[in-house]
Amino acid sequence: MPNNRQRTQAHYIHRLSYSAQEKLAGTFVLTAVAILVWLLITSQKTQNLFEEDFTLYATMSSIQAVNKDTNVIISGLDIGTVTDVNIDDDNEVIITMSILKKYQKLIRTDSVAELLNFKFALLGKSVIEISVGSPNLPIIKDGSYILIKESLNLI
Secondary structure: OOOOOOOOOOOHHHHOOHHHHHHHHHHHHHHHHHHHHHHHHHOHHHOOOOOOEEEEEEEEOOOOOOOOOOEEEEOOEEEEEEEEEEEOOOOOEEEEEEEEHHHHHHOEOOOEEEEEOOOOHHHOOOEEEEOOOOOOOOEOOOOOEOEEEOOOOOO
16 A cells, blocks of 8 residues: 655655745856856966066077966066067077066166976976076066076977
């Protein structure tokens, strides 16, 4: 004889009114949007999105693991990235770097860039470090070329 007490119960979501279901769905959507906005704000790539930048160029004889998005640093501080890598008619590699404008005062005409791919070999990437220039020399201008010291190339 079947037990009358064992009735199937509806899932809790079906017992909610339609407006309560809409509020619950809206809460999930707003939570997802809030998480997405938080991720965009805290992302390293978007932290300096609206800051002005300037361009520096450097020439090298070989590419040596430099590519787009290679970091450019001064004294360990991330100040920009490599935005383009091209080869000119003389078969030299031309590197275009986008540097944040607020750090331009640190880069003087005697500043030198150095490719640091062996120091960061464990991370699997290369980094370009620019030395801080002498305060008595003029600040480097937008679109200037900077001397780059290439690291030892084993190939």
